[in-house]
Amino acid sequence: MQKLLMILIDENDTFGDLSLYEAICRRLIELGAPGVTVMTGIMGFGANQKIHRKRLFGVPDDRPVSIMVVDDEQELRGKILPVVRPMVTEGLVFLADVEVIPPVAGQ
Protein backbone atom coordinates (compact mmCIF):
# COMPACT_ATOMS: atom_id res chain seq x y z
CA MET A 1 0.00 0.00 0.00
CA GLN A 2 1.17 3.48 -0.83
CA LYS A 3 1.36 6.21 1.78
CA LEU A 4 2.08 9.90 1.74
CA LEU A 5 4.78 10.93 4.19
CA MET A 6 4.62 14.58 5.13
CA ILE A 7 7.24 16.36 7.20
CA LEU A 8 6.54 19.88 8.46
CA ILE A 9 9.58 21.80 9.72
CA ASP A 10 10.97 25.34 9.60
CA GLU A 11 13.14 26.70 6.82
CA ASN A 12 15.77 27.80 9.34
CA ASP A 13 16.06 24.44 11.09
CA THR A 14 19.54 23.05 10.68
CA PHE A 15 21.18 19.63 10.65
CA GLY A 16 24.93 19.88 11.01
CA ASP A 17 26.07 22.42 8.43
CA LEU A 18 23.02 22.01 6.20
CA SER A 19 19.52 23.27 6.38
CA LEU A 20 17.40 20.47 7.76
CA TYR A 21 15.17 20.27 4.72
CA GLU A 22 18.18 19.94 2.43
CA ALA A 23 19.73 17.32 4.71
CA ILE A 24 16.48 15.35 4.68
CA CYS A 25 16.30 15.54 0.87
CA ARG A 26 19.87 14.25 0.54
CA ARG A 27 19.07 11.33 2.80
CA LEU A 28 15.86 10.60 0.92
CA ILE A 29 17.82 10.42 -2.34
CA GLU A 30 20.40 8.12 -0.74
CA LEU A 31 17.59 5.93 0.60
CA GLY A 32 16.08 5.60 -2.85
CA ALA A 33 12.85 7.53 -2.33
CA PRO A 34 11.00 7.60 -5.65
CA GLY A 35 10.37 11.34 -5.47
CA VAL A 36 10.31 14.29 -3.12
CA THR A 37 8.40 17.58 -3.22
CA VAL A 38 9.52 20.44 -0.99
CA MET A 39 7.33 23.51 -0.53
CA THR A 40 7.63 26.58 1.65
CA GLY A 41 4.82 28.41 3.34
CA ILE A 42 4.39 32.01 4.38
CA MET A 43 3.74 31.59 8.07
CA GLY A 44 3.52 28.94 10.69
CA PHE A 45 3.96 28.13 14.30
CA GLY A 46 4.91 24.99 16.09
CA ALA A 47 5.42 23.69 19.59
CA ASN A 48 6.18 26.92 21.47
CA GLN A 49 3.37 29.41 21.84
CA LYS A 50 5.75 32.35 22.45
CA ILE A 51 7.71 31.55 19.33
CA HIS A 52 4.45 31.21 17.47
CA ARG A 53 3.40 34.76 17.97
CA LYS A 54 6.82 36.09 17.21
CA ARG A 55 7.02 34.07 14.03
CA LEU A 56 3.51 34.80 13.03
CA PHE A 57 3.66 38.55 13.36
CA GLY A 58 7.34 39.44 13.47
CA VAL A 59 9.79 37.18 11.67
CA PRO A 60 8.99 36.76 8.00
CA ASP A 61 12.07 34.73 7.16
CA ASP A 62 11.42 31.62 9.22
CA ARG A 63 8.96 30.02 6.92
CA PRO A 64 7.43 26.58 7.32
CA VAL A 65 8.65 23.90 4.93
CA SER A 66 6.72 20.82 3.89
CA ILE A 67 8.43 17.75 2.49
CA MET A 68 6.24 15.16 0.76
CA VAL A 69 7.17 11.64 -0.29
CA VAL A 70 4.83 8.98 -1.66
CA ASP A 71 6.14 5.44 -1.40
CA ASP A 72 5.21 1.92 -0.36
CA GLU A 73 4.30 1.74 3.29
CA GLN A 74 6.97 -0.87 4.04
CA GLU A 75 9.66 1.30 2.46
CA LEU A 76 8.53 4.31 4.46
CA ARG A 77 8.23 2.46 7.77
CA GLY A 78 11.17 0.11 7.35
CA LYS A 79 13.75 2.23 5.59
CA ILE A 80 12.92 5.93 5.43
CA LEU A 81 11.31 6.75 8.78
CA PRO A 82 14.01 5.07 10.90
CA VAL A 83 16.54 7.43 9.30
CA VAL A 84 14.50 10.56 8.78
CA ARG A 85 12.29 10.69 11.87
CA PRO A 86 15.23 11.15 14.28
CA MET A 87 16.45 14.11 12.19
CA VAL A 88 13.26 16.03 13.05
CA THR A 89 13.54 17.14 16.67
CA GLU A 90 10.91 19.84 16.33
CA GLY A 91 8.26 19.55 13.71
CA LEU A 92 5.54 17.24 12.62
CA VAL A 93 5.83 13.95 10.76
CA PHE A 94 2.76 12.08 9.57
CA LEU A 95 1.54 9.44 7.17
CA ALA A 96 -1.70 9.44 5.20
CA ASP A 97 -3.28 6.81 2.96
CA VAL A 98 -3.18 7.56 -0.73
CA GLU A 99 -4.19 5.71 -3.86
CA VAL A 100 -1.65 6.27 -6.60
CA ILE A 101 -3.25 6.46 -10.06
CA PRO A 102 -0.87 4.72 -12.45
CA PRO A 103 -0.12 5.99 -15.96
CA VAL A 104 -2.62 4.83 -18.54
CA ALA A 105 -1.71 1.74 -20.52
CA GLY A 106 0.60 2.46 -23.42
CA GLN A 107 1.73 5.76 -22.00
Place this chain on the structure above:
Amino acid sequence: MQKLLMILIDENDTFGDLSLYEAICRRLIELGAPGVTVMTGIMGFGANQKIHRKRLFGVPDDRPVSIMVVDDEQELRGKILPVVRPMVTEGLVFLADVEVIPPVAGQ
Protein backbone atom coordinates in the same frame (compact mmCIF):
# COMPACT_ATOMS: atom_id res chain seq x y z
CA MET B 1 -7.27 9.97 16.52
CA GLN B 2 -5.36 12.68 14.73
CA LYS B 3 -6.74 14.48 11.70
CA LEU B 4 -5.39 16.98 9.25
CA LEU B 5 -7.58 20.04 8.87
CA MET B 6 -7.06 21.87 5.61
CA ILE B 7 -8.61 25.21 4.76
CA LEU B 8 -8.34 26.53 1.20
CA ILE B 9 -9.16 30.22 0.76
CA ASP B 10 -7.87 33.21 -1.20
CA GLU B 11 -5.08 35.48 -0.09
CA ASN B 12 -7.30 38.54 -0.57
CA ASP B 13 -10.22 37.23 1.49
CA THR B 14 -10.80 39.47 4.48
CA PHE B 15 -12.27 39.11 7.95
CA GLY B 16 -12.98 42.48 9.49
CA ASP B 17 -9.80 44.51 9.12
CA LEU B 18 -7.53 41.48 8.78
CA SER B 19 -6.77 39.16 5.94
CA LEU B 20 -8.84 36.04 6.51
CA TYR B 21 -5.84 33.75 6.72
CA GLU B 22 -4.24 35.93 9.37
CA ALA B 23 -7.51 36.12 11.29
CA ILE B 24 -7.83 32.33 11.19
CA CYS B 25 -4.23 31.93 12.41
CA ARG B 26 -4.86 34.27 15.33
CA ARG B 27 -7.95 32.29 16.33
CA LEU B 28 -6.08 29.01 15.98
CA ILE B 29 -3.41 30.29 18.36
CA GLU B 30 -6.05 31.46 20.83
CA LEU B 31 -7.77 28.08 20.59
CA GLY B 32 -4.53 26.29 21.40
CA ALA B 33 -3.89 24.59 18.08
CA PRO B 34 -0.58 22.71 18.37
CA GLY B 35 0.74 24.10 15.09
CA VAL B 36 -0.28 25.78 11.88
CA THR B 37 1.27 25.84 8.42
CA VAL B 38 0.16 28.47 5.92
CA MET B 39 1.17 28.21 2.27
CA THR B 40 0.30 30.24 -0.80
CA GLY B 41 -0.20 28.94 -4.27
CA ILE B 42 0.28 30.49 -7.67
CA MET B 43 -3.18 30.07 -9.11
CA GLY B 44 -6.56 28.76 -8.20
CA PHE B 45 -10.22 29.08 -8.73
CA GLY B 46 -13.20 28.47 -6.53
CA ALA B 47 -16.95 28.57 -6.68
CA ASN B 48 -17.50 31.04 -9.53
CA GLN B 49 -16.50 29.97 -13.00
CA LYS B 50 -16.21 33.56 -14.28
CA ILE B 51 -13.95 34.55 -11.45
CA HIS B 52 -11.95 31.42 -12.06
CA ARG B 53 -10.92 32.37 -15.51
CA LYS B 54 -10.16 35.90 -14.53
CA ARG B 55 -8.02 34.72 -11.66
CA LEU B 56 -6.40 32.01 -13.62
CA PHE B 57 -5.27 34.08 -16.54
CA GLY B 58 -5.51 37.70 -15.42
CA VAL B 59 -5.04 38.47 -11.75
CA PRO B 60 -1.77 37.24 -10.35
CA ASP B 61 -2.21 38.75 -6.89
CA ASP B 62 -5.20 36.77 -5.66
CA ARG B 63 -3.41 33.62 -4.80
CA PRO B 64 -4.89 30.60 -3.07
CA VAL B 65 -3.85 30.05 0.53
CA SER B 66 -3.82 26.73 2.34
CA ILE B 67 -3.90 26.49 6.12
CA MET B 68 -3.02 23.13 7.67
CA VAL B 69 -3.50 22.02 11.27
CA VAL B 70 -2.96 18.54 12.66
CA ASP B 71 -4.71 17.86 15.95
CA ASP B 72 -6.88 15.37 17.81
CA GLU B 73 -10.18 14.85 16.07
CA GLN B 74 -12.19 15.87 19.14
CA GLU B 75 -10.24 19.13 19.43
CA LEU B 76 -10.80 19.88 15.78
CA ARG B 77 -14.49 19.00 15.77
CA GLY B 78 -15.38 20.26 19.23
CA LYS B 79 -13.27 23.38 19.58
CA ILE B 80 -11.63 24.55 16.37
CA LEU B 81 -14.19 23.91 13.62
CA PRO B 82 -17.10 25.57 15.46
CA VAL B 83 -15.06 28.78 15.55
CA VAL B 84 -13.14 28.60 12.29
CA ARG B 85 -15.68 27.08 9.89
CA PRO B 86 -18.07 30.05 10.08
CA MET B 87 -15.18 32.38 9.22
CA VAL B 88 -14.86 30.73 5.80
CA THR B 89 -17.79 31.88 3.70
CA GLU B 90 -16.13 30.98 0.40
CA GLY B 91 -13.51 28.33 0.30
CA LEU B 92 -13.04 24.70 1.13
CA VAL B 93 -12.61 23.09 4.54
CA PHE B 94 -11.84 19.43 4.89
CA LEU B 95 -10.48 16.80 7.24
CA ALA B 96 -8.26 13.84 6.37
CA ASP B 97 -7.03 10.94 8.46
CA VAL B 98 -3.36 11.07 9.36
CA GLU B 99 -1.06 8.95 11.48
CA VAL B 100 1.35 11.13 13.38
CA ILE B 101 4.77 9.52 13.78
CA PRO B 102 6.02 10.43 17.25
CA PRO B 103 9.62 11.41 17.99
CA VAL B 104 11.86 8.44 18.62
CA ALA B 105 12.40 7.46 22.25
CA GLY B 106 15.08 9.50 23.98
CA GLN B 107 14.85 12.32 21.44
Place this chain on the structure above:
Amino acid sequence: MQKLLMILIDENDTFGDLSLYEAICRRLIELGAPGVTVMTGIMGFGANQKIHRKRLFGVPDDRPVSIMVVDDEQELRGKILPVVRPMVTEGLVFLADVEVIPPVAGQ
Protein backbone atom coordinates in the same frame (compact mmCIF):
# COMPACT_ATOMS: atom_id res chain seq x y z
CA MET C 1 -17.75 10.40 -1.23
CA GLN C 2 -15.34 13.28 -1.67
CA LYS C 3 -11.70 12.73 -2.57
CA LEU C 4 -8.67 14.91 -2.88
CA LEU C 5 -6.90 14.56 -6.19
CA MET C 6 -3.28 15.65 -6.07
CA ILE C 7 -1.03 15.94 -9.12
CA LEU C 8 2.70 16.50 -8.63
CA ILE C 9 4.59 17.65 -11.70
CA ASP C 10 7.37 20.09 -12.61
CA GLU C 11 6.87 23.75 -13.39
CA ASN C 12 8.75 23.36 -16.68
CA ASP C 13 6.72 20.41 -17.94
CA THR C 14 4.91 21.32 -21.10
CA PHE C 15 1.78 20.22 -22.94
CA GLY C 16 1.72 21.48 -26.47
CA ASP C 17 2.43 25.20 -26.29
CA LEU C 18 1.33 25.55 -22.68
CA SER C 19 2.94 24.75 -19.41
CA LEU C 20 1.49 21.45 -18.27
CA TYR C 21 0.08 22.85 -15.06
CA GLU C 22 -1.73 25.57 -16.96
CA ALA C 23 -3.00 23.07 -19.52
CA ILE C 24 -4.31 20.86 -16.71
CA CYS C 25 -6.04 23.83 -15.07
CA ARG C 26 -7.75 24.76 -18.33
CA ARG C 27 -9.02 21.22 -18.75
CA LEU C 28 -10.19 21.10 -15.13
CA ILE C 29 -12.23 24.27 -15.69
CA GLU C 30 -13.70 22.83 -18.88
CA LEU C 31 -14.55 19.62 -17.03
CA GLY C 32 -16.39 21.55 -14.34
CA ALA C 33 -14.07 20.91 -11.42
CA PRO C 34 -15.47 22.81 -8.42
CA GLY C 35 -12.10 24.34 -7.56
CA VAL C 36 -8.38 24.02 -8.12
CA THR C 37 -5.39 25.05 -6.04
CA VAL C 38 -1.97 25.21 -7.65
CA MET C 39 1.16 25.59 -5.55
CA THR C 40 4.85 25.59 -6.36
CA GLY C 41 7.60 24.16 -4.26
CA ILE C 42 11.26 25.04 -3.90
CA MET C 43 12.83 21.73 -4.78
CA GLY C 44 11.94 18.28 -5.84
CA PHE C 45 13.02 15.25 -7.70
CA GLY C 46 11.16 12.62 -9.60
CA ALA C 47 11.77 9.46 -11.52
CA ASN C 48 15.40 9.94 -12.61
CA GLN C 49 18.05 9.92 -9.93
CA LYS C 50 20.54 11.88 -12.05
CA ILE C 51 18.03 14.59 -12.76
CA HIS C 52 17.17 14.63 -9.10
CA ARG C 53 20.57 15.69 -7.97
CA LYS C 54 20.90 18.24 -10.68
CA ARG C 55 17.56 19.72 -9.83
CA LEU C 56 18.11 19.52 -6.16
CA PHE C 57 21.45 21.26 -6.07
CA GLY C 58 21.81 23.00 -9.39
CA VAL C 59 18.69 24.14 -11.17
CA PRO C 60 16.56 26.49 -9.13
CA ASP C 61 14.01 27.21 -11.84
CA ASP C 62 12.51 23.77 -12.29
CA ARG C 63 10.28 23.78 -9.29
CA PRO C 64 7.73 21.14 -8.38
CA VAL C 65 4.09 22.08 -8.82
CA SER C 66 1.16 20.58 -6.94
CA ILE C 67 -2.38 20.74 -8.26
CA MET C 68 -5.19 19.93 -5.82
CA VAL C 69 -8.84 19.29 -6.60
CA VAL C 70 -11.52 18.11 -4.18
CA ASP C 71 -14.57 16.59 -5.81
CA ASP C 72 -16.96 13.63 -5.70
CA GLU C 73 -15.14 10.37 -6.28
CA GLN C 74 -17.32 9.49 -9.28
CA GLU C 75 -16.60 12.83 -10.93
CA LEU C 76 -12.88 12.39 -10.38
CA ARG C 77 -12.76 8.78 -11.56
CA GLY C 78 -15.34 9.02 -14.31
CA LYS C 79 -14.74 12.42 -15.79
CA ILE C 80 -11.56 14.12 -14.63
CA LEU C 81 -8.96 11.36 -14.36
CA PRO C 82 -9.66 9.88 -17.82
CA VAL C 83 -8.76 13.27 -19.31
CA VAL C 84 -6.09 14.51 -16.94
CA ARG C 85 -4.15 11.34 -16.09
CA PRO C 86 -2.91 10.83 -19.68
CA MET C 87 -1.58 14.40 -19.69
CA VAL C 88 0.90 13.51 -16.92
CA THR C 89 3.62 11.40 -18.47
CA GLU C 90 6.10 12.06 -15.67
CA GLY C 91 4.85 12.94 -12.27
CA LEU C 92 2.66 11.57 -9.55
CA VAL C 93 -1.13 11.43 -9.42
CA PHE C 94 -2.94 10.24 -6.34
CA LEU C 95 -6.26 10.29 -4.53
CA ALA C 96 -6.86 10.60 -0.80
CA ASP C 97 -10.04 10.38 1.26
CA VAL C 98 -11.26 13.66 2.67
CA GLU C 99 -14.31 14.73 4.64
CA VAL C 100 -15.52 18.09 3.43
CA ILE C 101 -16.91 20.23 6.25
CA PRO C 102 -19.90 22.10 4.84
CA PRO C 103 -20.67 25.73 5.64
CA VAL C 104 -22.64 26.19 8.84
CA ALA C 105 -26.40 26.48 8.47
CA GLY C 106 -27.57 29.96 7.55
CA GLN C 107 -24.16 30.97 6.24
